[in-house]
Amino acid sequence: MSELATKYDPSEVESKWYAYWMEHRLFHSEPDGREPFCIVIPPPNVTGVLHMGHMLNNTIQDILVRRARMQGKNALWVPGTDHAAISTEAKVVAKLASEGVAKTDLTREEFLKHAWDWTHRYGGIILEQLKKLGASCDWERTAFTMDDVRSRSVIRVFVKLFEKGLIYRGVRMVNWDPKALTALSDEEVIYKEEQSHLFYLRYMVEGEPGRYIVVATTRPETILGDTAVCVNPNDERYSWLKGKRVIVPLVGRSVPIIMDEYVEMDFGTGCLKVTPAHDVNDYMLGEKYNLPSIDIFNPDGTIAEAGGMFVGMDRFDVRRKIMEDLKAADLVEKVEDYVNKVGHSERTDAVIEPKLSTQWFVKMEDLAKPALEGVEKDDIKYVPSKFKNLYRHWMTNIKDWCISRQLWWGHQIPAWYLPDGSYVVAETEEDALVKAIEKTNDASLTLADLKQDPDCLDTWFSSWLWPISLFNGILEPDNEEIRYYYPTTDLVTAPDIIFFWVARMIMAGYEFMGKEPFHNVYFTGIVRDKIGRKMSKSLGNSPDPLDLIDRFGADGVRMGLMLAAPAGNDIMYDDSLCEQGRNFCNKIWNALRLVKGWDTADKEQPESARLAVDWFGSMLNRTLAEVDDLMGKFRISEALMAVYKLFWDEFSSWYLEIVKPAYGSPMDQTTYKATLDYFDTLLRLLHSFMPFITEELWQHLSAREEGESIMIAELPKPGSVDETLLARFEEAKEIIAGVRTIRLKKQIANKTPLTLNVEGSLPEGMLPVIEKMANLQEVEKVAEKNPTAMAFRVGATQYSVPLSEQVDPEEELCKLEADRKHYEGFLVGVKKKLANERFVANAPEAVVALERKKEADATAKLEAIDAAMKALQNR
RNA sequence: GGGCGAUUAGCGCAGCUGGUUUAGAGCAUCUGCCUUACAAGCAGAGGGUCGGGGGUUCGAAUCCCUCAUCGCCCACCA
Secondary structure, X not given: OOOXXXXXXXXXXXXXXXXXXXHOOOOOOXXXXXXXXXXXXXXXXXXXXXXXXXXXXXXXXHHHHHHHHHXXXXXXXXXXXXXXXXXXXXXXXXHHHHOOOOHHHOOHHHHHHHHHHHHHHHOOHHHXXXXXXXXXXXXXXOEEOOOHHHHHHHHHHHHHHHHOOOEXXXXXXXXXXXXXXXXEXXXXXXXXXXXXXXXXXXXXXXXXXXXXXXXXXXXXXXXXXXXXXXXXXXXXHXXXXXXXXXXXXXXXXXXXXXXXXXXXXXXXXXXXXXXXXXXXXXXXXXXXXXXXXXOOEOOOOEEOHHHOOOOOOEHHHHHHXXXXXXXXXXXXXXXXXXXXXXXXXXXXXXXXXEEEEEEEEEOOHHHHHHHHHHHHOOOOEEEOOOHHHHHHHHHHOOOOEEOEEOXXXXXXXXXXXXXXXXXXXXXXXXXXXXXXXXXXXXXXXXXXXXXXOOOEEOOHHHHOOXXXXXXXXXXXXXXXXXXXXXXXXXXXXXXXXXXXXXXXXHXXXXXXXXXXXXXXXXXXXXXXXXXXXXOOOOXXXXXXXXXXXXXXXXXXXXXXXXXXXXXXXXXXOOHHHHHXXXXXXXXXXXXXXXXXXXXXXXXXXXXXXXXXXXXXXHHHHHHXXXXXXXXXXXXXHHHHHHHHHHHHHHHHHHHHHHXXXXXXXXXXXXXXXXXXXXXXXXXXXXXXXXHHHHHHHHHHHOOOOOOOOHHXXXXXXXXXXXXXXXXXHHHHHHHHHHHHHHHHHHOOOXXXXXXXXXXXOOOOOOHHHHHHHHOEEEEEEOOOXXXXXXXXXXXXXXXXXXXXXXXXXXXXXXXXXXXXXXXXXXXXXXXXXXXXXXXXXXXXXXXXXXXXXXXXXXXXXXXXXXXXXXXXXXX
8 A cells, every 4th residue: 555644635535536526437428237326417607607506406316316326326427617697798798888888789699608608708717616516417418598509409409398288478667777778687686775755646536616525655756657646445535436537647537446455554645646557566456457557657767758847857857847746736645754665676776676577478277287297196295294395385375487588698589570560470580581471471571570579588598498408308308318317306405495496396397398307306505604694795704715725635525514404404504514525635635544554464353352353243224224324315425424334433533443454463354354345345334425535545444456446336235234232332332431420530640451350241242342442451241349349330330440459439329319319210200100009091102111111220220229329428 | 564494512513204221423612642554533421302482193303283594496565
């Protein structure tokens, strides 16, 4: 073996093995006769950089994939990136702006060229970063939501859904940014509390001079677009208004009174002005009561011709001006201070203007039905299951999906408008022309007459196809790959995109494949800092993942994240987690140093070593079974903790210490061979969690052929467990700890051999182990404790170590007394239970029997304590 | 405002359909050790009555009600 340093240095090891895995194409998968196991990566933003959320998410995926691979499955993890329409376009716009170029100065083609340049420059950085983490993705399959296959899939799906009647054009209130001149998605609107005013305005009742009602509004300028006033039908104060009309102040328009329970009677005056063009709820009322809708704003937020007055003036200037005019006309009842939430644009900070516009929608009702059922029936299992509730709630209240975005970066909507104002939907321009001619019966139409819809599709409209389109299942639904890998096995993602992404993938899966897209969805938590704040750039509380990998090693960081991350729970990140991971790596490293430093000789196996080998075999099998069970339930951090304890406590602190030969002497072959085998098994078990160090040590452990790797070695399977042996061993450990405690208290060095007195019997067969680990020169059965001995108890048996000096009887008594109290209290509880007739009558027999055993055990212990106390007092 | 979930050692968690010794590990803490793999270490120890109150039950951290606190999702009052 080459010399191993005293500390594990990850940097060199990591790059070396990642290159080796790549060189031998160990991540690559192709359909074959084995059982498939597949995960598709949640595609990160193509120009993004790795953050802690990605680290967590991808570590989990890698653990699952590596484990499956070692279980002999044909494991595939498909990587890729997302074009992230809104955020990428915003970045490109910002970059151009910094160069003094406005998006409006460019043609679509010019802008897209800049966007592609940007994508090529920064695209894929994040995937390179994932490699540093050890991600075992099949990079040969790297996809992009805007590459050829994925783009054509998106367009095909749009056309299919349109032809099925599931896509339609509709008018909807969008969040309009008057500064950026674009619609924003709801996610881009930031609501801020603002100090504003509630204006109480008088609306005169038509035909009843002098009679008026008062309407409260925060936006007096929108009265220009008022087309009704609404009151609650249950509001007796206004029942007299039924069927009447009122005059919009200043404007002079006569509008109807409508009655709808939407209006809260106790807010403001109970009268609501209705402006269907400029308020989402008013829009709904307008639809319901067939009200006209007057759009009073230009795209830039100034008053349009339709406003009739203040034309061309900015909306906020109008608010001031109109209030002056209203006051002058004595139409203002009062003005109150009022705090309300105002939507601002995430990009420009401009106040959002709700604006009606025509958008494309997907009908969701039919799509949602099978998707809800699939999760309800656990065809798709959610981990943790609490997300089922959330999902159900959303799916049963689902709204149609607005899929058009006023962007250039993305998949342009495949709809072409004809000169007559109608439109056709087709996969290509040529098809569109054919359809247009068919539709209009006008053979003279040419491509130049068709104008494609300038808008793009929502990013999620491409990512909802991801598990299908990655295998080209949309364009070639019968191809070998989609048949083999679909449905994929697990999906790992954050719960905040359960609706945006997970739900829609499920819908797409059932709609286009007739089957669920994956079997399990593991929802990770959100990574927070240690005081619970979400990690964010602005707070500067997010560590740079690559820096962490530099400091702690990829394996250390992976372990640190996994230890703290039960499914669905947020994780409070702290560097100390990675430190623990790094320390564990070091522990493993040094354990190998120890083992490799041993010489062997042809000699007999010591009994203590034989026991240790037997015992650890059982321990290992028990843990293997436990890990299998936990991983099956996606309880990854618990599984890792089990492995951690197995390696650190059981293997290093107990097993290795027991079999360790005396200084300078060699080890017998049998034990050495067993130890290497155990080490090998442990490394395999650890590999999916900590791929790099295990690969490195696996090489040091035994020679290998070029191309071999622990990552394709077989995962150990649990074997038989000798429970009796395990129990005896645990008792032995307690006895050893008892002796060690005495050493600590009495300042006796480990080197000094001691004598152990036993009042009773040792756990069967454990003597050699106890002798070695406690460094005993003699173990003697005694009837009664030696006065100069210091005692401890394991179970009902008292052990003692004779010392040269007198032991303070007071101290001994005190300890015994404390023990006595504990067991007495316990016994009282048990006895009370057993004395309760209803307990004995109603509780299952096994439970009663157990209580009886507790009673007997505790009584025996108390007797032993009493005897010890008596002996002490009699001295 | 509606819904969901949480509240267990200093910290972040486990404790599954109520009953295996008056609650379990990890980290941190404390004590003693540089013992020839590892001080990124070794050995040992202490620490909670399970958010408050009420109820069901022979028996509750575990089930029900209620209050409190926190978190998440949805809707949002003009």
